Amino acid sequence: MAALQQTPITFQYSSRVTAKLHPQNPLKLSFSGSSSFLKLPKLTVKITGKRRGGARMADSAAGSYAQALADVAKSNQTLESTAADLEKVEKLFSEPAVKEYFINPTISIEKKRELLDEFAGSSKLQPHVVNFLNILVDMKRIDLIKEILKDFWVVYNKLTDTEVAIVTSVVKLDSQHLAQIAKGVQRLTGAKNVRIKTVIDPSLVAGFTIRYGSSASKLIDMSVKKQLEEITAQLDLGDIQLAV
Incomplete structure (x- = not known):
């Protein structure tokens, strides 16, 4: 698979104390607490499907994304905290309404990124994990999130x-x-x-x-x-x- 580079992503999210799903709009979050703005660093993802970190991934898009994220986490020594972040992401996307929202082609990328920003703030995700999720949204590959997470755990388990x-x-x-x-x-x-x-x-x-x-x-x-x-x-x- 050809190498892919993602341009720098800068966005903002609000910190929050509480959040709940509104019955009439399951994806509208209500927040309390002060707001802050954060410029996140660049994340470059290379899609190769090669053997890295002692773990061989299948030649698939999901496997390549998972390996790329594991490589980033390993290189910046955040493998354990990245795994903890992805457990939160896995829980989020286990909700059918959330998955349907992100794969809905009629909803703009901006709206989807706004929701990710809110989730990032509430869950205190690391910048490289947030950027990775935004890359999936921008490239319209967020539908692969469950497969990516499954493949990431395979890599993580082998590395650790x-x-x-x-x-x-x-x-x-x-x-x-x-x-x-x-x-x-x-x-x-x-x-x-x-x-x-x-x-x-x-x-x-x-x-x-x-x-x-x-x-x-x-x-x-x-x-x-x-x-x-x-x-x-x-x-x-x-x-x-x-x-x-």
């Missing part, structure tokens, strides 16, 4: 020797239990770091499951649902008809 464990439970587990799970996964995999992602699933009845490994292919199932399924299979209750 991080194993991702998806913990699914009926209720939210406390930090102590999650820390114990992380240590267990670390012993199993030998990874330097373990990043926990949590999912709530009431159908488990009780207990929890842990998925880890490549494409979350390995499973540890400690749920009551699994135990009930095993008991049912052992008793072969499928052919039993209960008297009424």
Whole structure:
């Protein structure tokens, strides 16, 4: 893919204390607090799809953008804080209304950048992360944001020797239990770091499951649902008809 250079982007955003979505306009934010203006530095993104930082990305637009952002974060020694920023971005774009807003061709780029400015101010995103998001909007590639984030985590995990464990439970587990799970996964995999992602699933009845490994292919199932399924299979209750 040919190299791409983005011209410097200068914009302003307002700091805020509170923000909420208006029912009649889910993307109109209301702010309180003083305003400030910030000139953000230039971010140049080169799209190459080459091997960088010990992690090989697929020859795709999303993979190339993800690798470029990881390269910037690594070069300015902000890989961890960039990852934290992208968790906020991931949460923002998990809202269907937000995604629809940014991919809507009838909404101007200026309006989309205004919303990004507000989000940047409220979330205290780093300048290079904000510039990167604006580049995606300007180039009309913001529709790739979920794929870019997915590929970024692949690069990040390889650069930091991080194993991702998806913990699914009926209720939210406390930090102590999650820390114990992380240590267990670390012993199993030998990874330097373990990043926990949590999912709530009431159908488990009780207990929890842990998925880890490549494409979350390995499973540890400690749920009551699994135990009930095993008991049912052992008793072969499928052919039993209960008297009424």
